[in-house]
Amino acid sequence: MALLQVENLVKKFPVRGGILNRIQGYVHAVSGVSFEIPEGQTLGVVGESGCGKSTLGKTVIRLYEPTDGRIVLKGKDITALGPAEMMPFRRKMQIIFQDPYSSLNPRLTINGHIKEAVRFHNIVPPGSATDDYIDEVLQKVGLRPEAKNKYPHEFSGGQRQRIGIARALCVKPDFVVADEPVSALDVSIQAQVLNLLSDLKEQFGLTMMFISHDLKVVEHFCDRILVMYLGHVVEELEADDLDQQAQHPYTKALLGANPIDDPDDRRPLVVLQGDVPSPYNPPKGCPFVTRCPVATERCRQEMPRLETKSAGHRVACFEVE
């Protein structure tokens, strides 16, 4: 059974305005997304900025309240649990944020960051030493125990991201959302943090949702990939199939726009014209219709559904056989 099942998840943000501050419309950040993640697997979520990938990650662990849909963790529907009932599930679901600079409290030592979470969720049985446990966690993410008494500004970006990872893992979660965990880091540090994440994933048997705009990183790190556009999933496939089997015109465009690290393989990069439409006012029909090279009249009228094309491969496009 899948560790996490998400059915038809919707997240809309109201936009207020006018003299009476009434709701004037909605930003459709996530529109009817369904997927499952089997235990121990990593699901990659890719898309451009504003496609709703971060909102999806935060809604799945209920940092945002879903507008509609169902979230099932380990067979238990957690969509509508109250704060007290939710608490044990909060421990089981953790998040690693993109920006290691703003996601740590500058006035709290590293010890403070981790101890707060450990104490709150009673991770260490009363009587035994919390400090020893914190040392152990820090060592697992490649930091020296001496780091404990330092403040976030004393660390480099890569080290801060390790602290963010330690903070997420110290409460022994089952499911971790990693929201662009390496995007803010230099190339050489990116590789270090990716290796660390895959080691920890093995060690703790974690199930992960890995959000990134970088196809190279997602393809390397994940088992399956969701491609999002304007709040919709347009394609879902195995990471191994991404390069050869991708069928949705948007996925193909993303692949084509990604510069290849080989000067002998130069190709015209431009494949898509224009910008992503606003999620406040999404186009009628297929969300991708305004930029799609193969769009037809039907695409302008009707929304294509995500359909299974072959085992483990779903595509939402009328033009794909």
Add this chain to the structure above:
Amino acid sequence: MTNAPDAKPVLQVRHLTTSFRTDDGIVTAVDDVSFDVFAGETLGVVGESGCGKTVTSKSIMRLLPEHLTIYGEQSEVIFEGKNIIRANEREMRKIRGDKIAMIFQEPMTSLNPVFTVGWQLDEALKYHTNLSRKQRREKAIEMLRLVEIPNPERRIHEYPHQLSGGMRQRVMIAMALCCEPDILIADEPTTALDVTIQAQILDLMNGLKEKLHTAIMLITHDLGVVAQVCDRVMVMYAGRAIEFGSVREIFHEPQHPYTNALLESIPKRGSRRSRSRRLPTIPGIVPSLRNLPKGCRFNDRCPACQQRCIDEEPELINHSLDRPVRCHFPLNQKTQTESAH
């Protein structure tokens, strides 16, 4: 340099050393960097944060705070036969935006939010050309059309916040190119943009290089971008230029262990089952400029470090033809002795 499309460089940088006065004493961000930029080529400047790539470009443009910046005595930036590193502000104003233009990473912060796009384009033309108001307006519209902004007649009346990120970067490029500069310095022009928009901007820059024969200095940390658009590459590390080569040489036969490690640490696209494999990494972090290691600056992270690397810093020299590298024990080299045999 044999790889250059033109024999005569438009810009020569010699022994550029840029230091800053700080509360903790003088910190040297760029240390003895020399290179040439030729007309019609794209020179890629590659390195991680803090390696000095942005300071190099701002030194050329003289955009660093003058009272805090010290340029080395031997530093020369030769443009049109003149060393502009000692030029005064009035002379620099004539060059900036006219002969040498720059585009920055953040299109949000580098446009003025209280003026329309048209006003900002007009400003550059007003200072650097003798065109009438009407001609300037036409030129501004023409430039926006050149960078493929739809409805330029309407867009010149809009403010930066009314444009998307990609559009703003196009406006920046239009501004940089409106006086047809000899050199365009692009400092991470696509880092803040999405890949599909990045592709549009890179394509645009490539087209302009061919059309206007502009020399481009492209500063980036993205090796994919370098592979796709650059002709020659300079790799920087901790304030030093450590390797030069054509883009093919850098990617296929990197000589400096740092360049090699950097290339290896990027996940490869389309390699099946790459997940089971760990990424090769560079251990440690970039050293602080306040506390550089003795000898080679990469020695504490280098997999091939030897005693000599700790004792003395290598010079930037050609081990094989026309491939300057700053390493005692370069990789992939066809040594002169070997080729002599």
